[in-house]
Amino acid sequence: MAHQTLQQCFNVVPGKITCLQTRKEIITGEVFIVQRHGQSSCWISASVQLYSSTRLDPNTGKGKLSEKAYLKHGKSCEHNGTKITKYKVKFRVEPDFGIPGAFLIKNEHKHKFFLQSATLEVPANQSIQFNCKSWIYPFTKTKTNRLFFSNTVYLPNETPEALDELRKEELESLRGHGTGERKEWDRVYEYDYYNDLGNPDKGQEHVRPILGGSDSYPYPRRGRTGRPCCNQDPLTESRPTKFNLDIYVPPDERFSPKKLSEFIENSVQAIVHFPLPEAQSIDEQESNSFESLEEIKDIFSRHKRQGVEGWIAEELKSLVSDDLFKEIKEASKKDPMKFPLPKIIEENELAWKDDEEFARQMLSGVNPTVIKGLEVFPPQSRNGVWSSIKASHIQHNLDGLTIAEAMNQWRILILDHHDYLLPFLNRINTKGICVYASRTLLFLRDDHTLKLLAIELSLPGSSADMEINRVFLPTTQGTEAALWLLAKAHVAVNDSAYHQLISHWLNTHAVVEPFIIATRRQLSVMHPVHRLLDPHFKDTMHINALSRSIIINSGGILEKILFTQEISMELSSAIYRDWRFDEQGLPADLIKRGLALKDPDNPTGVYPLLEDYPYGADGLEIWTAIKTWVTDFYGGIH
Incomplete structure (x- = not known):
């Protein structure tokens, strides 16, 4: 071994390195994580394993599973205005591993992260793409690894045998069991009626009919959240006590960091022009004394000049989560006053x-x-x-x-x-x-x-x-x-x-x-x-x-x-x-x-x-x- 050259030890082909001594092959790849505001490019702690789409493991009835590769030493870059961290990975696999068709990722960090995509390079310069676009929550929360399939499409009867059992297990887990309150990290799709629009616990004026499930009030279904019922009406679902972005939707449906930032920025603009229902942006005595539109404009202008830190900050702080309040303060640094005039009025106000x-x-x-x-x-x-x-x-x-x-x-x-x-x-x-x-x-x-x-x-x-x-x-x-x-x-x-x-x-x-x-x-x-x-x-x-x-x-x-x-x-x-x-x-x-x-x-x-x-x-x-x-x-x- 000491007298062998590097070329004698390793057989090198594009996308795959075969080690002649250990009989292992290495598949290379890249994983792309979207950076969140205030986070460094190297904070991710996660491992990845590949599933073969062409070689079946007789012991599990699923595709062969590779050893773990870890996301380390990410490099920052920008793609379409989004800050991305790119991690290079290498997987040690058996020579007969075949072509990857899916991968497992385990978040071993305490925070969630947004997985944008992944790419694998396999023999003959073949590139395998994975469009992920989902939040990956800590394993301590989910108690399970997250599975992603490649972009290759199959009809059910044409699905490779190595992926068929994975496909069935995935669909079964997504259907849930229809009980319990859903947590942010749950990845479950269940149906429910629109039974969360009213709030009887706040008084009779907040009672609203349940939409859907009856001839009287037909309506499309919504995704189930499973929150507890109101005290005053066991058929009406209770509402969150604070406005935040954690009202349950499955991780694949949640905003990406870029969309989240845009939403918060737009929300700040809306809040300044039209406060949240529960917020009293102007004290009642002042709001009841308007005698002209000019007075209203003057009062709003004075308050808005104070920004979120001024006239509405304390109200917002009592209404939203701490994390969201920090995001709102950041977004409010931009001028929230400017709504563009419609072109037709811009040219002719009458x-x-x-x-x-x-x-x-x-x-x-x-x-x-x-x-x-x-x-x-x-x-x-x-x-x-x-x-x-x-x-x-x-x-x-x-x-x-x-x-x-x-x-x-x-x-x-x-x-x-x-x-x-x-x-x-x-x-x-x-x-x-x-x-x-x-x-x-x-x-x-x-x-x-x-x-x-x-x-x-x-x-x-x-x-x-x-x-x-x-x-x-x-x-x-x-x-x-x-x-x-x-x-x-x-x-x-x-x-x-x-x-x-x-x-x-x-x-x-x-x-x-x-x-x-x-x-x-x-x-x-x-x-x-x-x-x-x-x-x-x-x-x-x-x-x-x-x-x-x-x-x-x-x-x-x-x-x-x-x-x-x-x-x-x-x-x-x-x-x-x-x-x-x-x-x-x-x-x-x-x-x-x-x-x-x-x-x-x-x-x-x-x-x-x-x-x-x-x-x-x-x-x-x-x-x-x-x-x-x-x-x-x-x-x-x-």
């Missing part, structure tokens, strides 16, 4: 009063998902307010067309906030609030712009078959002009609430969560459909959990800023009753709303009827790209 701009935003504004083609004229009202005079006015504004001709050409559109809202108005219009249900008619001109035709405002009548309603027409003269502006304001209020509660919260966030849970429970990360859906699920469960904590809960932000107040979520439940999965695809949605016709010769399957409709035009391009991607992906695995 643009909101213009009928043409008002109509344009129904197609190009924040909520372009409700407007649809008018199918019946006059709109069906119980009191028949659409008189012959109103109909005559409308017909004279259709560029020479009759009402019937314009409807046949799908050129009369309606923004309808009437039927779903009317049954709730008697409960809403209390405590000084007065809101109307609305219908807005518009005409599609030859230049593809919209002309406002009329607005109907309605209230419930004294009996179930009666309404109080009035139709307003565009005008710029006298009292009628002020009433016309008021009618548009009520339409904007209706549309804004619908956008926040339905278009955004319900249809974008809430309905997706049960699909996330089902995917994690039933489809291995190696399953091609799991791999296909995973990017679209990013951060959704964590955002939803935080929303239940401060946005959609009793006394939360939406109840404070929307006219729907404490019935906000109940209203969204009533609208969810008509939600259908087969109508959610954009082509089907456009056809249902009369904004497109079926066209089998078009790649999208539809012919759009509106030319200047960014939501429809851009959306169909995205739809086509996704359809092509999914089709190609599916073809590639068969």
Whole structure:
């Protein structure tokens, strides 16, 4: 041995070193950890072991398991604005170990860390990738090592035998057993109702119905947290006493350090402009003495100049965890005062009063998902307010067309906030609030712009078959002009609430969560459909959990800023009753709303009827790209 050269002792090939004396091979790799604020690049204490995907261990029924390699001497680098620590690792394996298909990682430190990815180099210059993107909690908490599979996809019946048992064990552990309170480090996906929006222990005014699981209040499922029940209601889950980021979601769904930092920064900005529900940012005597908007602006400006250390610091300290308070103080060093002005107001501060701009935003504004083609004229009202005079006015504004001709050409559109809202108005219009249900008619001109035709405002009548309603027409003269502006304001209020509660919260966030849970429970990360859906699920469960904590809960932000107040979520439940999965695809949605016709010769399957409709035009391009991607992906695995 003393007379042998280094080349005689070791056979060196790319990615693998074979030791002739010990009959061991070495597989090299790199592990990437995201650095957290205030932590050094070398603080990780963790070990990693590889599972073979091609060689079975007869004693375990799983792939062969390598010896441990330890993460040491990390080097800092930056990737897409994120600080990363890269660790080089070497694994000693048997010559017949085969190709790695999974790895175990054990966190032997006292703190969690965020594992971004890992890469292994094996013979023939083959690189094996692992997209991890998950928090790794200390072994002292989890009592188990964390398993990651490579990016290679397999259908269940094609999964290598060496990985099959690992796949089954992983899915079984993710399904949980439906009991007990979940801890931050638990990696379990279970279903529950929205039974944590109310807080009966704070008083009757904080009682809210349980959404989901009943004919009265249908709703999508959420991820289960298992917190104890309220003292006053055994069916309602208790709420955390402090706002923090530790409301339970599985580690794979929790924000990355970069996303966490962005969330806190945005939260500070929101807190300064709109304090947390429980925080009294301005003492009651001062807040009750406002006599003008200028006074409010002056008081807020004086308080904001003090920063988080001033007017709201003590309140925040009593409301949030110590760790979160430190993060908030760091984020608050940036100027939280600056909200960018909308471009349209930046150029013309009175643009909101213009009928043409008002109509344009129904197609190009924040909520372009409700407007649809008018199918019946006059709109069906119980009191028949659409008189012959109103109909005559409308017909004279259709560029020479009759009402019937314009409807046949799908050129009369309606923004309808009437039927779903009317049954709730008697409960809403209390405590000084007065809101109307609305219908807005518009005409599609030859230049593809919209002309406002009329607005109907309605209230419930004294009996179930009666309404109080009035139709307003565009005008710029006298009292009628002020009433016309008021009618548009009520339409904007209706549309804004619908956008926040339905278009955004319900249809974008809430309905997706049960699909996330089902995917994690039933489809291995190696399953091609799991791999296909995973990017679209990013951060959704964590955002939803935080929303239940401060946005959609009793006394939360939406109840404070929307006219729907404490019935906000109940209203969204009533609208969810008509939600259908087969109508959610954009082509089907456009056809249902009369904004497109079926066209089998078009790649999208539809012919759009509106030319200047960014939501429809851009959306169909995205739809086509996704359809092509999914089709190609599916073809590639068969």
